[in-house]
Amino acid sequence: MKLEKLKDNWDNLLQSLKVDLFLAEPIFNDLVTAYSNSTRYYHNLQHIEQLLTVANLMKDEAKNFSVIELAIWFHDVIYDSQAQINEEKSAVYAEQVLTHLKIDDCIIQSVKQLILKTQTHQTNFEDYDSQIFLDADLSILGASQTEYQIYSQAIRQEYSWLPQADYCFGRKKVLASFLARTRVYHTEYFFNRLESQARFNLQQEFFAINKIKN
Secondary structure, three states, X not given: OOHHHHHHHXXXXXXXXXXXXXXXXXXHHHHHHHHOXXXXXXXXXXXXXXXXXXXXXXXXXXXXXXXXHHHHHHOOOOOOOOOOOHHHHHHHHHHHHHHHXXXXXXXXXXXXXXXXXXXXOOOOOOOHHHHHHHHHHXXXXXXXXXXXXXXXXXXXXXXXXXXXXXXXXXHHHHXXXXXXXXXXXXXXXXXXXXXXXXXXXXXXXXXXXXHOOO
């Protein structure tokens, strides 16, 4: 998806919410700037593109797909691998921007809640929109081996400031937490299509890290 198509997605989304595109234009530019930062090897525009594409597969099942799309656009807008409150900051940023765009507060609060759920990638059984959003965000885990390796290398680059031993320790904790779950994916759609591959990828990376001599 080229930048023009991302812009089309943004414009169509904002138009569906009756937002003045003149007001929305600079926001789009700010988002592009944020996601194009040179320190972003994975959490970049390609990540946003992937999520929009994957989530669209479940569009007809969503209760409010606009909320999901807005959450996709804003969930990683604030990203600093050395910080631990990126989700909170992204949620606050989304609230400020969407308020400026005069979007209904009920939508804004729903977007905020979806963004905050990326702290744990856990949600309620009844909240199907958050299940779709979180599964889309984790869809990379169930990608092909090659795609997954590119992803894992990109994550390492984003943490290049961290010594190898410290990175391996932290990364293993993340991998183990996903493997310990009953299931990685909430929706049956993604569970049936990606769960097995995701577990294989996570296990392979875990084993690979175990072999590294720090």
